[in-house]
Every structure is written in C-alpha cells, then in structure tokens.
Amino acid sequence: MRKITLLVLFILGASFSAWAAGDTLVIAQGVDATTLDPVNHQETPTGNVTSNIFDNFYRRLPNGKYQPWLGEVKALDNLTWEMTVRKGVKFHDGEELNADVIKFNFDRLLNPDKPLKYSTYFKPIKSVEVVGPYKLKITTSKPFPLFLTRLTYFWVVPKKYIEDKGAAYFANHPVGTGPYKFVKWIKDQEIDLAANEDYWAGKPKIKKVVFRPIPEASSRVAELVTGGVDIITNLAPEAIDSVNASGVAEARTVPSIRNIFVELDVKGKGPLHDPKVRLALNYAVDKESIIKHVLGGNGTAVGCPLNTYMFGYDEDLCKPFPYDPAKAKKLLAEAGYPNGFSFTMGSPSGRYLNDRQVAEAVVGQLAKVGVKADLRVQEWSSYVGQILQRKIPTDAWLIGWGNAQFDADNTLFTLLYGGNVKGGPKRTVFSYFSDPQFDEYVLQAQSVVDQSKRQELYKKALERVRAGAPWIFLYQQEDIYGVNKRVKWQPRPDELIWAFDAEIVK
Amino acid sequence: MLTYIIRRLLLVIIVVWGAATLAFGLLYLSGDPVNLLLPLDAGQEARAELRHAYGFDQPIYVQYGRYLLKLIHGDFGTSLRSEEPALGLVLVRMGPTLLLAGWGLLFAVLLGVPAGVVAAVRKGSLVELLTMTLALLGQSVPVFWLGLMLILVFGLRLHWLPISGAGSWKHLILPTITVGTFVTASIARLTRSGVIQELRSDHVRTARAKGLAGRVVVYKHALRNAAIPVVTIIGLQLGALLSGAVITETIFAWPGIGRFVLIAVSQRDFPVVQATVVVFALLLAFVNLIVDLAYLWLDPRVRYS
Numbered sequence: 001m002r003k004i005t006l007l008v009l010f011i012l013g014a015s016f017s018a019w020a021a022g023d024t025l026v027i028a029q030g031v032d033a034t035t036l037d038p039v040n041h042q043e044t045p046t047g048n049v050t051s052n053i054f055d056n057f058y059r060r061l062p063n064g065k066y067q068p069w070l071g072e073v074k075a076l077d078n079l080t081w082e083m084t085v086r087k088g089v090k091f092h093d094g095e096e097l098n099a100d101v102i103k104f105n106f107d108r109l110l111n112p113d114k115p116l117k118y119s120t121y122f123k124p125i126k127s128v129e130v131v132g133p134y135k136l137k138i139t140t141s142k143p144f145p146l147f148l149t150r151l152t153y154f155w156v157v158p159k160k161y162i163e164d165k166g167a168a169y170f171a172n173h174p175v176g177t178g179p180y181k182f183v184k185w186i187k188d189q190e191i192d193l194a195a196n197e198d199y200w201a202g203k204p205k206i207k208k209v210v211f212r213p214i215p216e217a218s219s220r221v222a223e224l225v226t227g228g229v230d231i232i233t234n235l236a237p238e239a240i241d242s243v244n245a246s247g248v249a250e251a252r253t254v255p256s257i258r259n260i261f262v263e264l265d266v267k268g269k270g271p272l273h274d275p276k277v278r279l280a281l282n283y284a285v286d287k288e289s290i291i292k293h294v295l296g297g298n299g300t301a302v303g304c305p306l307n308t309y310m311f312g313y314d315e316d317l318c319k320p321f322p323y324d325p326a327k328a329k330k331l332l333a334e335a336g337y338p339n340g341f342s343f344t345m346g347s348p349s350g351r352y353l354n355d356r357q358v359a360e361a362v363v364g365q366l367a368k369v370g371v372k373a374d375l376r377v378q379e380w381s382s383y384v385g386q387i388l389q390r391k392i393p394t395d396a397w398l399i400g401w402g403n404a405q406f407d408a409d410n411t412l413f414t415l416l417y418g419g420n421v422k423g424g425p426k427r428t429v430f431s432y433f434s435d436p437q438f439d440e441y442v443l444q445a446q447s448v449v450d451q452s453k454r455q456e457l458y459k460k461a462l463e464r465v466r467a468g469a470p471w472i473f474l475y476q477q478e479d480i481y482g483v484n485k486r487v488k489w490q491p492r493p494d495e496l497i498w499a500f501d502a503e504i505v506k
Numbered sequence: 507m508l509t510y511i512i513r514r515l516l517l518v519i520i521v522v523w524g525a526a527t528l529a530f531g532l533l534y535l536s537g538d539p540v541n542l543l544l545p546l547d548a549g550q551e552a553r554a555e556l557r558h559a560y561g562f563d564q565p566i567y568v569q570y571g572r573y574l575l576k577l578i579h580g581d582f583g584t585s586l587r588s589e590e591p592a593l594g595l596v597l598v599r600m601g602p603t604l605l606l607a608g609w610g611l612l613f614a615v616l617l618g619v620p621a622g623v624v625a626a627v628r629k630g631s632l633v634e635l636l637t638m639t640l641a642l643l644g645q646s647v648p649v650f651w652l653g654l655m656l657i658l659v660f661g662l663r664l665h666w667l668p669i670s671g672a673g674s675w676k677h678l679i680l681p682t683i684t685v686g687t688f689v690t691a692s693i694a695r696l697t698r699s700g701v702i703q704e705l706r707s708d709h710v711r712t713a714r715a716k717g718l719a720g721r722v723v724v725y726k727h728a729l730r731n732a733a734i735p736v737v738t739i740i741g742l743q744l745g746a747l748l749s750g751a752v753i754t755e756t757i758f759a760w761p762g763i764g765r766f767v768l769i770a771v772s773q774r775d776f777p778v779v780q781a782t783v784v785v786f787a788l789l790l791a792f793v794n795l796i797v798d799l800a801y802l803w804l805d806p807r808v809r810y811s
Contacts, residue, residue: 031769034587041587042545115559117544120552168590187598188761189672214670214759215769218654222662222669381774384546385537388553401546414547429550 023207025487025499028220028229032188032213036174037167038155039109039118044495045233049191049211050155051496054176055089057102058151062492064257064309064406066152070097070177071134073148075449081138081147089200091158092181099130104159106138121150143447145454149311149405179204179500188213193499201500209499224249224482230504231489231497232482237296237354240480249484253298254491256479257309258402260299260352262345262362262472263415265395267432271341272395278469279321280331284369286323287475290361294354298478304462305401305411307476309493311451312408312458317466321473328369340370346397351380353477359398362472388429400477404494408458413442416470433470514798518791523574525787529780530573534566539586539774560586577784583777585770592777596763596785602672603762606754607747609678610686611740618690619729619736622697627724629702637694644691649750653684653757670759677758685754689743696739700732707731734804741797745790 029045038050059069071085089097106128109119124144129137140147156177162170174182179201180193191211195204212229214220220232221239225246235243240251264272264281271277287301301320306313332340347359356377363373376394378386386392387399403410418434419427421443427434441461445454481491489502540557557563561572576583582592625637660680661669668677704710705728713727714720752764759765763782770778801808 034585035589040589042543112555115552115555120544120548123549123552171589186673186761187595188759188766212671212759215756215765216670216759219657219670219757219759222657226662226665226669228669379772381542381772382537385541388541388546389538405547410547430546 023504024210025206025208025231025502025504026210026212026229027231027233027497027499028212028214028223029233030213030215030217030220033185033191033211035171036182036185036191037116037171038157038174038176039153040116040171042117045213048495048497049193050174050176052178052180052193052209052499053174053182054155054157054178056152057083057154057156058148060152060406060492060494060496062490064493066149066406070156071102073138073151076137078143078449079140081140083136083138085134085136086200087134089177090198091161091177092175092196093158093161095158095160095175097156097177099132099134099136101156101159102136103128103130104162105154105156108157108162118153121153143449145446145449145451146405146407146409149407180209199500204500205503206499221482224484227484230484230487233479233495233497235480235482237298237480239482240296243482249482251480252483252489252491253478253480254493255300255307255309256402256477256495257307257404257406257493258352258400258477259302259305259307259411260355260358260398260400260474260477261305262359262396262398262474263430263432264471265392265432266468266470267434268395270343270395271335271337272343274335275468276331276335277337277341278472280328280335280369281366281371281472282321282469283324283331284328284371285321285362285365285472285474287320287473288323289365290358291475294357294361295475295478298353298480299475300478301474302476303473304465305415305471305473306403306408306462309406310403310408310411311406312412312445312455312462314459314462317459317462325369332369332371337370340372342372342374343396344376344394345373346376346378346383346392346394348380348383348398349377351383352400353480355398355400358474362398362474390429396472402495408461409442409446412438412458412461412465413446416465417442433465433468435464435468438464438468511795514795518788518795521791522784522787526574526577526780526784527570529783530570533774533776533779534569536774538562539776542774543586573780582781582784585778586775587770587773587778592775592781593785595766595778596781599761599763599766600785602760603748603751603755603764606678606681606685606751606760606762607744609682610689610747610750611744613682613686614689614693614743615740617686618693619697621690621694623701623724623729625694625698626701626705626728634698638698641691641694644687645695647687649684649688649753650757652687653680653754656680656684657757670757672759672761677760681754681758681760684757685747685750688750689740689747692739692743693736696736697729697732700735701728704728704731730804734801737797737800737804741793744793748786748789 031045033046033049035041036050038054055070057070058066060066071083074082076082085097085099085102109116109122110125124140124142125138126141127139131137158175161175179196179199181196183192183194185191193209195207197203214223217236223229224232225243225248227248235251243249243251264278266272291297291299302318303320304318306318347356349356359375363375366373401411401415414428415430416433417428417431418439420436420439424443438461441457445457448454479491479495483489486504487502488505540553540562543556544552584590585592585595621637625634628634657669660667667679671677710723710727713723751762752768755762755765767779767782
C-alpha cells in the first residue's frame with residue numbers, strides 16, 4: 001500500500017500542461033504534426049505549426065493574392081528569373097539569410113536522390129546560380145508561369161544548422177526566420193512556440209503559442225467552451241449553435257479554396273456521354289437546399305470548377321446552374337431519356353464536411369427527375385487509391401478539390417485536360433473530359449508568362465467547360481473554426497493559422 | 507521448468523513472425539501508400555519516383571524478404587510520414603498507453619476484487635444486488651459513451667478535471683475510469699462467483715470449524731483459490747485494455763499508441779503499423795507467459811513440464 005501511495009505522489013508531482021490564459025494562444029487541431037521540416041509533409045495541421053516558425057519567399061494574402069516576403073522575383077525572359085533576397089533577415093540561431101542559403105534550399109528540394117514532399121512544385125527549375133551576395137539567377141526548362149505562386153510553398157530553412165546537425169535533428173528541432181521560435185515538442189501532446197522578439201517584420205503580439213492535437217471533435221468543442229483552448233479547427237455545423245451559446249467562444253467561417261463536385265465518367269457509351277444529359281443533372285440538383293440543410297448554410301453554390309480566389313475565375317461563367325427540375329426533364333427527354341436512367345455513384349465518408357450526407361441528398365434530388373443513382377460509400381484511402389489508378393468502379397464520384405496554388409491551372413489542367421493536343425502531354429489521371437479546344441487553351445496558358453493573356457485563355461476554357469458540363473457542379477466549401485472571443489483573428493482560405501496575425505484582447 | 511520457459515519463448519518467436527506476416531499481408535492488400543503521401547495534384551512521375559525510393563515497385567516476395575530480414579535486426583524501417591525510425595515512434599507512445607492501461611488495471615483490481623468479495627459474502631442482500639447491478643452496467647456501457655459522459659459531468663459542468671491531454675495526475679483520472687470500468691465489472695463478477703463457490707467448499711468448512719476468523723477464511727482460504735480465474739481474466743483483459751485504449755485515447759487526446767496507430771492505419775504508414783503489431787504481439791505473448799507462471803504460485807498443484 002505504501003508503494004502505491006508513493007506512486008500516486010510521484011504522479012502528483014508531474015507538471016500541469018498548457019492552459020489557454022494570459023499571453024498564451026492555444027490552438028487545437030485533430031492531429032499532431034508529423035514533422036517540423038516545412039517542405040517535407042503534405043498535411044495542413046503540420047503546415048500550421050511550421051508556417052509560424054518559418055517564412056516563405058512569397059506570402060499568401062487572405063484574399064488569395066500573393067506578395068513578396070523574404071525577397072522578390074523578376075522575370076527576365078520566358079525561361080530566366082532574377083531573385084533578390086531581403087537583407088537583414090536572421091534565423092533564430094543567428095545565421096544570416098543570403099543567396100547561398102536560398103541556393104541550399106533549392107538544392108535540397110531538387111535533389112533527385114532524396115525527393116522531399118514539396119519537390120514536385122519546383123520540377124521545372126533547371127539551374128540555380130548565385131550571382132551576388134543577395135542575388136540569384138534561376139533558369140527553367142520550360143516557361144514556368146506558376147513560379148511566383150509556387151514560391152508561397154518555398155519555406156526557407158537554414159543552411160548551416162542543417163549541415164551541422166543533420167536533417168533528422170532539424171525536423172524535430174526546427175530553426176527558421178519566422179515570428180515564432182521552437183521551444184519543445186512532446187509528441188501527440190503539445191508543441192510550444194515562443195515569440196521571436198527580433199522578427200524582421202515586427203514583434204509578435206502574442207508571446208506564446210501552443211498547438212495541441214485533440215482528435216475527437218466533441219472533446220475539442222468541450223475544451224473550447226471551457227476556455228481550455230482558444231482556436232479549434234473543423235467545427236461541425238451541428239456544433240455551431242452550442243459554441244455560440246457558450247458566451248466564451250464563437251464560430252467563425254471563411255469560404256475555403258475547396259470546391260465539392262460530382263465527377264462524371266463522360267467517356268463511356270452510356271447516357272453520361274451526352275452533354276445534354278449532364279446539363280440536365282446540373283439543373284436537377286438543388287445546391288441551395290443542400291447547403292442550407294446539410295451544411296448548415298456553410299457553402300456557396302458555384303457553376304464551374306473554380307472559385308473567387310482563383311486566378312482565371314470568371315463571374316459569369318461560374319454562376320451556379322439554377323435549380324430547374326422541369327428544364328432537367330425536358331433536356332433528358334431531348335436526349336432520349338424521357339423516363340430517366342440509372343447509374344452508380346461513389347462518395348467518401350468523413351473526408352469532406354458531411355460528404356456522405358451531401359451525396360445522399362444529390363441522389364435524392366436526381367430521383368425526382370427520374371434518374372436513379374445507386375450510391376456506394378467508401379473509406380477515403382481506398383477511394384482515392386481507385387481514383388489515382390483510374391480504377392473507379394462507379395459511373396460518377398463525389399470529390400473535392402482544394403486549389404492551394406490559387407491559379408486555374410491547378411484545377412483545369414489537373415482535373416480536365418484530356419490529352420488531345422498533338423505532341424502535348426497525355427491525359428491527366430483525374431480527367432475524363434475530352435474537348436480538343438479546351439485542351440488547347442489550357443496548354444497555351446501554361447506556356448505564356450503574361451498573366452493577362454492567361455486570363456483570356458482561361459475564360460475561353462471555362463466556356464468550353466460550361467457547355468460540356470463534365471461534372472455536377474455543387475459548391476465551394478466553408479471552413480468553420482471555433483474561436484475564443486478574447487482572440488482577434490480571422491480564418492484564412494488556405495487553412496493556415498498564423499499567430500502573427502492574431503491578438504489577444506482582454 | 508526451464509525447458510518449459512524456453513519452449514514458450516520459442517513459441518513467442520513463431521507468434522511474432524505470424525503477426526508480422528499478417529500485418530505485412532493485410533497492409534499490402536490495402537493499397538499503395540504513395541497515393542496518400544503526395545498532394546493529389548502531384549504528377550504520376552513524382553509518384554513513381556517516390557514509389558521507387560521506398561521500394562514499393564519491387565515484387566511482393568522481394569518486399570517481404572527485405573521486411574523479414576530487417577525485422578530480424580530489429581529494424582522496422584522509417585515512418586513514411588515523419589521519416590523517423592518507426593520503432594522509436596512506437597516505443598515513445600507505448601509509455602503513456604502502458605501507464606493508462608496500468609492505472610486502468612489497478613483501478614479495476616482495487617475496486618473489482620473487494621466489490622466481488624463483498625457481494626459474495628453478503629449474498630442475497632441489497633449490497634449484492636447493488637454491486638452486481640453496477641457491474642452489469644459497467645460491462646454494458648460503451649466506452650465511447652462513458653468517456654463523453656465523464657467529460658460532460660466532470661469537465662464541462664463541474665470544471666473539476668481537465669477534459670483532454672496529459673501532463674498531470676488530474677489528466678489521468680477520467681481516462682483511467684473510462685478504460686478501467688469494463689474490466690472492473692468483469693473482475694467483480696468473476697470474483698463474486700469464485701468466492702461463492704469456494705465458500706461452499708470443504709476446506710472452507712474445515713477452516714471455519716478450526717475456529718479461524720471470518721476475515722481470514724474469506725481472504726486466505728476462499729479468495730486465493732478463487733483468484734485463478736481472476737488472474738486469467740486480468741491477463742486476457744490486458745489485451746482488451748490496450749485495444750480499449752484506442753477509443754479512450756482518442757476521446758481524451760491521450761498521447762498513446764492506440765490513437766497513433768489509428769492515424770497510421772488511415773494514412774497507410776506501413777512501417778509504423780507493422781512495428782506496432784509486432785510490439786503488441788510481443789507484449790501480449792509475454793503477458794500470457796507471466797499469467798501462466800502466476801498459476802504456479804497461486805496453485806501449487808499446477809506443474810509445467
């Protein structure tokens with residue numbers, strides 16, 4: 001018995017963990033970071049931590065545009081760029097930022113023997129040359145109009161520190177140039193950051209930031225409304241009312257970069273091959289009703305693959321298709337299906353906000369115009385595996401696309417390019433659409449650096465998409481956060497949580 | 507005796523090999539992990555490169571051979587996500603899980619055994635009815651629901667205890683109750699029926715006839731004999747405790763292995779899942795061995811040869 005008493009006393013002695021109070025901002029996400037190397041992961045929760053420790057070369061603004069941050073880049077011609085590095089920036093350990101460090105960053109990303117998860121964004125770069133203490137010349141193998149937007153993924157890591165300590169140590173004890181310094185990481189429990197008082201862009205207002213992984217959604221809400229944490233991610237629409245009623249916290253939303261839609265296998269011989277049928281399906285689905293009843297109002301109906309944040313978006317061509325079942329029936333009759341038809345539809349469960357329920361609502365609405373969709377729900381990893389291998393067992397599938405490059409190319413080329421251009425690239429893995437003119441426009445937009453020309457090309461491409469209706473266009477998703485009222489902070493479309501932009505008001 | 511232990515240890519090797527093979531096979535069937543490792547918009551070329559870098563483009567027998575060869579050296583490879591040695595990631599998280607399971611078991615024994623004894627001794631009384639009703643409830647309540655109710659009452663309403671996380675003794679209380687309740691109930695019920703049976707037996711009657719005190723009769727003569735099935739159940743329940751930890755750890759954001767491996771499975775982080783399966787197989791095999799050895803101490807008639 002005495003031994004047990006001793007054991008209890010021993011555990012009593014252990015320290016108390018983080019609590020949202022005073023100068024500390026506590027952020028709760030569903031999972032822990034997997035690494036703190038800012039360019040070797042592909043998860044938002046990890047990016048949320050690293051983006052507070054590191055700076056990117058170009059910074060994404062809340063409206064989706066970008067601006068120079070750790071330096072500036074100028075196009076010299078179609079294939080060469082001049083990079084100028086900001087002077088007077090220091091890493092947390094005192095190392096100075098200069099052209100050599102930037103070159104080291106490129107070398108690390110472009111090393112073919114040890115690809116990092118972000119390497120894929122910089123593939124077109126052929127050579128990087130240091131031409132002055134703060135100047136570099138970049139040569140690309142083909143025109144690279146996405147270079148500037150991709151530089152928002154260029155999180156700058158220290159050269160000397162990594163060379164001295166090794167990449168593995170760095171990934172657990174990061175040193176960056178950003179507004180917060182790394183303090184400690186207790187795996188799956190908490191990551192502590194402290195303000196970098198010498199930050200080149202100004203002193204951070206919040207002195208301490210703690211990230212806590214809390215996987216269960218209802219536990220996150222419970223922590224929020226009792227003041228245990230300040231910001232929680234992925235608040236369920238059903239929980240909004242109880243959070244707002246708590247008096248302590250409130251729900252804050254932002255339209256996200258992610259569109260949700262139903263992709264159709266238009267290649268087959270069946271009814272989905274006929275554009276009239278596809279248009280009919282778009283008129284048959286009541287987007288507004290789905291947003292209101294399934295998403296608690298947290299979405300915006302959209303009638304094209306893009307949304308307002310994207311370069312290339314066009315307001316007229318992206319107007320949602322109105323809900324018009326009579327018109328849908330008429331179109332179906334014209335196409336030779338007056339009594340409708342049957343097809344199979346897939347949906348993931350738990351990947352997007354109420355994804356399965358959205359798919360069920362779509363099926364229900366299609367039934368009203370006589371189209372019978374047989375729904376098959378799957379776990380995400382096998383679902384996405386089938387999509388990436390082009391082995392989808394259904395005729396249609398619900399999916400979302402978050403375009404974090406904020407440029408039409410990432411959506412239109414990746415999801416719809418059909419490989420109809422002679423000598424051009426083959427059809428992309430996601431694309432089932434086949435429109436030679438569309439392919440032409442999208443490919444041209446990849447090879448000009450002049451942005452106004454690109455804008456025109458995307459407008460023409462969107463016209464083709466609107467006419468071909470290769471998907472059932474649904475809505476732009478909204479991200480919902482729960483935030484303690486003492487915190488002044490607005491959520492961003494790219495899902496990043498920057499403590500530097502936040503403030504605690506008492 | 508020694509040969510018995512050696513034979514059992516050899517059996518452990520076979521069990522671990524079987525578990526490791528099963529883990530490899532099931533994961534291999536579950537699909538290509540590279541799909542989930544790169545952003546969706548990464549090109550096929552980048553995917554192929556990564557597949558090659560991890561050796562997933564090799565035939566299955568080559569992959570399996572490599573895996574076993576490394577396993578013999580205690581090398582599980584590196585996590586596909588964090589690129590750190592998988593075994594290290596698993597072992598770091600075993601600590602909190604074992605701590606929770608240990609406290610859950612302690613809670614269950616300290617509460618379940620006395621409750622069972624009291625119910626047996628006071629057979630037919632209101633006390634028995636009450637304890638056994640509670641035990642039945644404890645066995646039927648879903649772990650998930652219990653955890654959320656505890657959070658609701660002690661975290662949200664009363665503000666007595668922290669809702670989630672780890673780091674102090676207060677953080678242990680709700681998860682311990684959540685994980686331990688089912689086991690407590692099983693132990694209480696088993697202890698009760700065991701003790702009732704023993705109280706009716708000849709040696710207890712003899713002990714009473716000798717004039718021994720009631721307390722000595724119950725605890726020394728009845729309980730010790732009733733303990734064999736209880737010890738068996740404790741050994742078996744450790745497996746249940748560890749798997750129950752998956753749910754408990756998720757609800758309370760406890761930094762243990764259960765919740766970690768759940769994420770690793772959904773992300774197809776092969777090395778981490780494989781390392782966890784092997785570590786668990788080893789752990790359970792040893793616990794079973796210890797339980798079997800405990801019989802020797804409890805019942806001198808048991809002999810292994």
